[in-house]
Amino acid sequence: MLSVYEQHAKIFKAFCDENRLRILELLQDGDLCACVLIEKLGIKQPALSYHMKILVESGIVESTPVGKWTHYHISENGCEYAQMLLYNLTAMHVKTAEVCVCASS
Numbered sequence: 001m002l003s004v005y006e007q008h009a010k011i012f013k014a015f016c017d018e019n020r021l022r023i024l025e026l027l028q029d030g031d032l033c034a035c036v037l038i039e040k041l042g043i044k045q046p047a048l049s050y051h052m053k054i055l056v057e058s059g060i061v062e063s064t065p066v067g068k069w070t071h072y073h074i075s076e077n078g079c080e081y082a083q084m085l086l087y088n089l090t091a092m093h094v095k096t097a098e099v100c101v102c103a104s105s
Contacts, residue, residue, distance in 0.1 A: 023055065037052075059078035060079060
């Protein structure tokens with residue numbers, strides 16, 4: 001079982017590669033077959049499988065088998081979760097009880 005931090009790292013890993021960013025951009029227009037992604041990206045099937053595995057495991061993309069190919073689309077729930085996660089991790093929290101006393105040089 002993954003820790004919450006391991007799951008969060010999977011989400012950010014999904015955004016840390018230029019091919020995966022290109023895939024997400026292509027999927028913004030809707031459902032696409034793996035064969036179309038291979039053609040548009042100019043990569044081989046094993047490379048696409050590697051990137052799609054990371055995107056699907058992150059929850060950002062969902063897959064549907066259709067015949068011998070797989071179709072992919074952006075997950076609305078996965079994207080909402082990723083947006084919320086980024087917001088929560090970067091939100092500034094006001095701490096009124098702590099005071100930092102630094103020695104001056």
